[in-house]
Amino acid sequence: MAQETRELICINCPMGCPLTVTLEDGVVTSVSGNTCPRGDAYGRKEVTNPTRIVTTTVPVDGSATERMVSVKTALDIPKGKIFDVVRELSGVRAQAPVEIGDVVLANVAGTGVDVIATKRA
């Protein structure tokens, strides 16, 4: 039985509670150091399935106002895939007109998540 502990800082509020998460065979058995349930939930997710929204920009062609259009992953993607996402976006160009929510790149880095525009261009 493999036991491990991970130290984290909770991001939910300015308290920044130092969390200790204990896992056995990759399953969280306890979270300590938190002062509220949000800390517990954060600790569990962050050690088992940390995810992030990635925001960046891609160049846009044919826009009268913008050189770049800002984009984001429509949903969280696995934290380990952050650079895969930006690497796949390098070389991607958007075509004006662009509306907020337009898909700029579908299923980025095999995550099943689309990259969508966050600005008009």
Add this chain to the structure above:
Amino acid sequence: MSAAIERRAIVVVGGGPAGLAAAIAAYEAGEHDVLILERDTQLGGILNQCIHNGFGLHTFKEELTGPEYAQRFIDRADELGIERRLGTMVLDISSERVVTTVSAANGIDRIQAGAVVLAMGCRERPRGALATPGYRPAGVYSAGTAQRLVNIEGQLPGREVVILGSGDIGLIMARRMTLEGAHVACVAEIMPYSGGLKRNIVQCLDDFGIPLLLSHTVVDVEGRDRVEAVTIAQVDERLKPIPGTEVRYPCDTLMLSVGLLPENELSREAGVELSPVTRGPVVDQSLQTSVAGIFACGNVLHVHDLVDFVSQEAAAAGTQAARYVMADAEEASASRGIPVAATDGVRYTVPSFIDPQRMDDTLTVRFRVANEFRDRYVSVYLDDERIQHRKKRVMAPGEMEQVVLKRADLLAREGLSQITVKLEEA
């Protein structure tokens, strides 16, 4: 310039988050003659370059990026048909509320406003303001300038970066630079704590292994043409560099996130009294400045931490401006109200004067604390009577705090001469 002076009920100076919310609220309060003046070629202000997410949790209960948050307000302003002049810079506001503008389209124009809402935002403290020794080469950027270059222009300011100051823009830019292919060597922070959100420290620094050096500052900048290295040293309790702790970081870019200052050149010209603490206007319960009919909101009033609070505050200013022009202006600009004192760890309050007769049933008073505090009570005194006493687990200078005052409480107290907001240990 047309010979006849244009008359408008409400002129909002600035089309960023504060200006948009103020204009919309003024319209919704019943005054439809609202004009937004914006110097950029689009509305949205600094939000346009804040492409990261995390905006709007309070307002929309979802996490938006800056441009998305701005667009919600722009869409509403469009719906209401609120007039705006883009590419139009305000040059002067007189104490009689004559607003002088310049634009490529119209040259100089003058507008007589019934009320003016100041919503010009803030600017960054530059490197020069720190008097950091060393050379003055290319490659020293304030974080906001770098943010514009990267996010709006698509240009990379540097490949090997040191960041001074751990304000949120600095943290956000550490991640942005990393994701665009640069390497961020470290973030140095002169204070023993970061002014940024925990979430940003984790997701912008820790995620990428970028060290945060607390109680450190830049003591030398090398490079005659372009930055070649910076030297970072630890500082003592008086924030003075400790000899012998210097570490040299070869790099091509020094990015600064060392504070924001309300942009009050126009306010000063208009004769508006400014607070030496916030460097923004002194306002009353209506967010009215010392000049009748001139209101202020958002980062030009005091630098905010979250845009949601900017929008809330600006909406209040817009509503009050509408009431001002719709009511008898003479009556509205009477007494100044009861002073609000900020003491014992509270740096300032907004507003700093309250007239109980004129306030709404409840009033949000925002403030910032002077240091990191744990387990302190936020107390409100009416003269020497304590009427609020609320424990906060943690407070930090980077976060805005607030108390809510009830009109009934203030009216109940006869001869009230001072309201005090302070921190207490018990």
Add this chain to the structure above:
Amino acid sequence: MYDVVIVGAGVSGCAIARELARYDASVCVIERAEDVCCGTSKANSAIVHAGFDAQPGSLMAKLNVEGNRLMYEWARELNFAVLPVGSLVVCVSEETRPGLDELLARGQANGVPDLRIVERDELLAMEPNIADEAVAALWAPTGGIVDPFGLTVALAENAAANGVDFRFNAAVTAVERTSAGWAVHAGDDVVEARAVVNAAGVYADELHGMFVALADGSPASEAVPTVAAEPLQIVPRKGEYYLLDTTAGAHVRHTVFMLPTAMGKGVLVSPTVHGNLIVGPTATDIEDKEAVNTTPAGLAEVASKCSLTVKDVPLREVITTFAGLRAHQEKHDFVIGEVAGTRGLFDCAAIESPGLTSAPAIGVMVSSMVATRLGLAHKPEGSFDPTRPGVVNLAITSFDDWDELCRQDSKFGNIICRCCRVSEAQIVDVIHRNPAATSLDAIKRRTGATMGRCQGGFCTPKIMEILERELGVDASEVTKRGPGSELVVGRNKDRLPQPAGALEGGDAR
């Protein structure tokens, strides 16, 4: 083949060029930097000295007083900013009062007009923030403040308009004799001329050395002063400064100097023509001729010394600090003349303070010297235009006039630098002048853009865009101050890390 090559496009070189342009001669200015006004002329106190400081009988005394007079005259012809605010030398203890009388006498001997001693009451009325210790001051109403960039650029533009050529990014590497005169090498570039003028600032000693090596005993002209063919040493003397925001610009109304005491020389506190407050300089002799870095010790010295003459200097209003190098020479006098034993190699060296003030007089003196030696004749009447159109300054333009400007060119309505009120029109104007402003700093020196309280935070990206458009270059070629000072290094995602190193060091938890 030129008649004259001037090495150095600082204020002296440009003044000489402008005055030589009055003659029927071909003139070229070569400059190691990318623009005019990049060395000593750029970073100094920006003062028009009255002329009481220099030793009577020295070249410095004569050229200072004459330069002061010409400065105000030339400002009208050439449209650069100068303000005759007057200067005060403040005496802070009764013991040193004799020094004040001495200075008065020296100034009178130098021919400085209208000098007088003001006692404390009058001084306090003139300068409400004067230090409590101040007992009296020497008042020099002809003292003033000048825009050193504006002055130098104006001289260069006027010279160019009258036929003078400029070559930039050309550092002199060698001087050789040719059959007809001299060949000045700047890397692969060679410029030939009958006469060479050394106006190389802190590098003037090196060029002087090249001149001396070429001396062959040619007879001197009696009408031309000579400089001994001996080694000359120029010591870079560093001066560090604080520049405060315009909110502090009215803290003093005149240039306030301190009468030296046993405690030292003090620093000056002065308004600038841009409405800021300047405080400094230090005076530290160094070796590195490029070391324009500020130092903790230097800045601390300025901060502590300014309070000796002026109280409550609001140093927290600082918007930048900078350092400049004076071309100091041991004898502390200007070295101007033909190098003995040469024919046509002229020094204009050791031009340290009051060099900026003296520049117009230096221009007249050196040009006439060169003209005499080469036998140059004046251009026909009317063919030299002494005037130069100024760059519009919107900060002092009335709204009515500004509106009129917008009608002529709508770009006057597009504000680029909000702190200093610089529009797109002014920036485009200076990019297309001769010499052209092709970098961020060159635009700054001519228009004031980026000089305000945000120090280019908002306008740098906008000015970069204008430079890209007007010069037809890529953003990666836009510089702060010439090659090597590029403002951006590439485009987003142009060099992303490879997968293996993607989260190197990250994800450690």
